[in-house]
Amino acid sequence: MSARQPIDQFAASLPGDRRSSVLGSCQAATSKRLTALADDFAHADDLRRLAARIKQHTLDHLDTYLEAATARLEEQGVKVHFASEAEEARSLIHQILAERGAKRIVKAKSMVTEEIHLNDYLIDRGLECLETDLGEFIIQIDGDIPSHIIRPITHKNRREIAQSFEREGLGAYNDDPEVITRRARVHLRDRYMKSQAGITGANFVCADSGRIVLVTNEGNSRFSMAPNPLHIAVVGIEKIIPRDRDLGVFLNLLARSATGQRLTVYTEFLRGPKAPGQPSGPEEMHVVFLDNGRSRILGSDCREILRCIRCGACQNVCPVYRQASGHAYRSTYGGPIGAVLTPLLAGDDFAAFADLPKASSLCGACREVCPVDIPIPDMLLKLRHQAHDAGIRSPGAPPMAPFAELATRPVIWRGAMTLSRAANLVPTQLLPVPALQSWLKLRTLPHWRGGEFRQWMATRKKP
Amino acid sequence: MDGHPEEAMNRNDLFQKLRASAPASPEPYPDYDDAMLLSRTGHPTDLEASFRQQFTSINGYAFDSPGPLISLLRATANTRGYCDPALFPILGQPLADAGLEVSTLYHRSRYDDYQFGITRASGAIAETGTLILTDEQTSDRLAALSPWVHVAVLDPATIAPSIPEAIKRFGSSVNIIWVTGPSRTADVEGILIEGVHGPGVQVAYLSPVLSWTAPASPSF
Known part of the structure; x- marks a missing residue:
């Protein structure tokens, strides 16, 4: 099984010239929109x-x-x-x-x-x-x-x-x-x-x-x-x-x-x-x-998506669309509008498109430019919950249960923070975790300073 | 409805679903003032001057005498075309006198022979430099669409100041079209090209309606 969601897989395989052409045209369209609205x-x-x-x-x-x-x-x-x-x-x-x-x-x-x-x-x-x-x-x-x-x-x-x-x-x-x-x-x-x-x-x-x-x-x-x-x-x-x-x-x-x-x-x-x-x-x-499927969506908690007037502004501004291109969404509607509308229109085939609402940093740029102010980030979250409730897992997503255990027990958390400094001694490049290795390809992990903030909070001079 | 039983079922079924999905506290219709819909150019004091300014800013040509139009048609080698018979006396005749070939018949089978088409505009919008054509006053939709140059003869008294005002003047026409510049596309690498399916050159010929006289009917 691949460690990536389908949309990420597509984005990773997109040829460089295609990515540049999508990115360039989206940037130009975003800037034209802003000028046309703000000037007038x-x-x-x-x-x-x-x-x-x-x-x-x-x-x-x-x-x-x-x-x-x-x-x-x-x-x-x-x-x-x-x-x-x-x-x-x-x-x-x-x-x-x-x-x-x-x-x-x-x-x-x-x-x-x-x-x-x-x-x-x-x-x-x-x-x-x-x-x-x-x-x-x-x-x-x-x-x-x-x-x-x-x-x-x-x-x-x-x-x-x-x-x-x-x-x-x-x-x-x-x-x-x-x-x-x-x-x-x-x-x-x-x-x-x-x-x-x-x-x-x-x-x-x-x-x-x-x-x-x-x-x-x-x-x-x-x-x-x-x-x-x-x-x-x-x-x-x-x-x-x-x-x-x-x-x-x-x-x-x-x-x-x-x-x-x-x-x-x-x-x-x-x-x-x-x-x-x-x-x-x-x-x-x-x-x-x-x-x-529209009357079904109207009866759901995502009814606001039907306000859409198909202007494409959310596609132009979306950092995910700009990198992935429209075909990554595998349907008529790509970008943020597609990430909401496609799984909703899919009805019983929801699972086939459940990765789309997850492919977002929830930055909110889509809502800022939407001419009918659709709260797209809220809907992406609702659809993520729907996928979770339906037991649809994302390929490559790490299990979160151990973290939940850790994060809800302060004593264990404090101990873990201090002990985790040992992570600085581990050669991370050699850890056999695909998600981590994929992440490290593009980023450098900072030096671990776990627990220092708590120490500072406890000893700081109060005004 | 065509009367097919299946369609009637779909219709009833759909309305039933829509009624069932109505929310408990529906959004009321918002009260708003048309003034908030007016853009920076939506308060023109001189309608004709504003229209000309906006129209030329979107690459339209605004003329009020035959001379500059004749020069444009000659310069762009568009010397053969159609003129609405009702407009022949004010514009077709001067063009014909200048040696251009002007017909008052639009033969569909020869659509490619018409390099210019002269038809009447029903109004305009100063705010955006838009021409308004209607089925009732356009002698032939195709004559305003297929030639490379479209000349819309516009009575300056029919220019509306803004989009909301132009909407108020819709009237009962079955087909209204707002034309805001020449036909265009930016589909290929975002590069703007004018003249895709419709006219590549859009002209507004401003002429007070009172000067319009009875039609003549020459043809080529």
Whole structure:
């Protein structure tokens, strides 16, 4: 058995150039976020706390708001569906497409469709399902998975991308990012124009107006809907907010937290199919509300995690994510948000992801940057307790029972402190304890001075 | 609802679960003032000047006469394009007079032939330099999206000062899009590239609505 948790094993095997690229992009994104918020708002933290309260209020009344949003959407001619789990959502979407004979599908970036592995499902059934966000497109042609919520190919460099483009027949090797982007533009717009349906996620759904809000920088969600007659939006039930007015809070926070922009380039507000007289745009719109474990999380003591607006700020700032990269989390959501959400969404497979909440120093940086003030460190602790209660042990973790014995008996503790000076005589490099040897590879053990503090306390001159 | 019995079951089941998980002391809806949502540039005194400033800071071009636009189109070799018929008299005609090829028909099959597209903006946001397009006033979504240069003709009287104010003016449109600069990506090594799927050049052409006259319909 390995002496390391899976996430640590992955991090240790990460090639140096990949680690540098993840670290560099995270540092840049963190700094952009800070500038964008601090320059524009004197009290940015008040805005974060307001967003947290609005989202928490919505979650605490989700039945009411989801019902209201559904009613508005249906009044506006949108067909609303509910899927309780991934398989249901996939087959429902396939059914909608099949009934309309749509075989060529374009997709805008959507974490929830990643979560339910929609692409593979549709492709296996003979449909063409093409990712259109540049990063997601590259992920798709490489058969890879995204490593960051906002920057899916943060783990790839331009040389790898140029090789992929060459392999796919998109032009001779050229690793200039501008050339790569132009080639994708030419290739994808032809596919948009030939598509028969567009699939998107949603960033927000306003309960009072039934407005679906979508943000992209590239314009791919707009292009995924303009030329074809059918639009399907796949939406996690936690995406609801009470009112249009609240968008003023969330749009200001989302773009700044995600990319350091004041607003994302394209922010689209949809209330249904295209307007009469508009030549381009869907004639039919479907919304698939997905549960997939969310209602279970809502009933747990980690319900606040559903406030998440998927900005990726916690990933950028996390010292563990920066060293381990997103793939170390082995799921759609990496970083601190993933360390909480993934084990929760896993349900019965909790044990498979129980290492993720342990991979944290609980430094609290994730909560400081979170636009909806999610107490992520508290949840990591709760999940650690859950793993402990379920008897899930971490590989390599030393048994703590002897220490507990020692630390709760003052007499033994004092004796041990004095006797332990003998440790200075032990050649630690030779001790056959893997965890200790791994620790010593990167650090030097200081000279042992056990008991000196107690002596000082007892003999010090009191003021 | 499509009326499938399974879906109805899912729906009922879900709402039941949601009601069962409601906490004993739910968070109330917070009382807040829109003023706290205004950024450093959210209190513009001169709406048009602020819009221009913010719009150019995100690499947009703001013009109010045909000359500079014609120069830009020529300099970037984008000389063939589409113009909303309703805007032809104020902008399409001057461009055509200057020797550019201007059509008032957007043929989808020839989407790649249009190097510029001129459509109408329904408003703008001074705080962020954002253009607002709606389905009702955009003659064709694709004409505002597929060409390399998009020119949005904007009546300065429709500029909203801030994001909260623009939200208040949503109205009943089924499709509103806020455009804050040219289409962009930083997916490849974090390097900013403009013009991914949408326009690489975004222009705001400011023109008071009163100068708009009846459409003509030339085509190429």
